[in-house]
Amino acid sequence: MATFKEGINGPFKGKVGSVIGSRWRNISYMKGMYKVKRTKSKPSEKQAVQHHKFKLLNRFFMPIGPVLDIGFRGLTSRATAKNIAFSYNYDHAFMVEDDQVTLNYPALKFSHGSLFTAGAEKAILTHDGVKVVWNPKTYGVGGAMDDAGYAIAYSVSLDLLRCETALRHEGEVFISFGEAMKGNELHVWLFFADSRKKQVSRTEYIPLTDAEA
Template sequence: MATFQKGILGGFSGKVGNVVGARWRGKNVMRSLPQRGSYTATAKQEEQRLKFKTVIGFLSPLVDILNRYFGSPQGDKSRANLATSYHLKNAVVNLPTGTVMDYAKVLISKGDLRGIDGGTVAAAAAQTLNFGWQDNSGQGKATATDELMVVVYAPELNLFYTNVAVATRDATTASVTLPNFMASLEVEVWASFSKPETNFAAISTYMGAVTVL
């Protein structure tokens, strides 16, 4: 790809000969036309494509949370971009049965805020999950008013439940009621803390798999 300054004819868009002109990030660019041929992806390339497809499919419903709470933007990379890179490297595996997420390594948030200590989750009647944790306010930048966020995923349905303001850190217990359609399903659960009205969050904690009652 090459860039060029406007001449007497200005920039151009579309195909001219064997090059294509376009505007990209405020610059005039030219690209050569792709070569046609019978290209076959290698096994490694196909494996990477499957991983990318799996990660994007899994993270897409969480993009709003990721764009708020996953680290800090780096140059042109958004928080969601950083989350995608992390999960491609660390949280997706190829098995004989297919490409799947490694739920224990999934992160819904990433930051320097103090996370969950002594976290527990248990299922109760009527699609309720009961959470418990230690009040670690005062450790690092943790304060009593930090908010607990919860993400629940039902793999069988490929559907999420999310709540970014369940309770404050000093509450030490909280309950969430899941949608009726999650009844009797095994779900994967993550939790974290964030500071209200900011993008400051903790590294999320994988709480484990729970069967909804």
């Protein structure tokens, strides 16, 4: 609050802009208007679900940003690969029951393209990781021997997402988690990119087979 002396127009009363003029005991004074602090309203159930989806997907994709750069490179003329991966997965990568939101792992995609995949894909659980195998033949199927296979595996209990690569003609790659995997919920995906990383295949989700003896 501030006092003021009468000027050419005298004192004023009432609101002028963001100040209020008043008078008390023959003293003219001005005071600022009280600003009401607005409390944020509680998000709706739909908004809460959307926010949770965003957090889940962001956290899941964070460790493999460079892989997404390759998998969605063909769609990045106006957006980053991570943003494309978000929009491509957002509508079908979740399961919602009541107020519980979880990732729909088989529906997740790490790439989008028309390059030949492989066929005969298998994911074999071992004592400390997973071996991913595929058909290495390329004759007449639109792939090249030096295409790179990107094998991605996620351990739910360890909360670890890892990716290993191998050339198409090698036909297999091993993803190590460095500890016992028995009883571990594991999800595996595979896609291919050509040697120039210009063309990519779609993502294949590969169910686990029985552990090796």
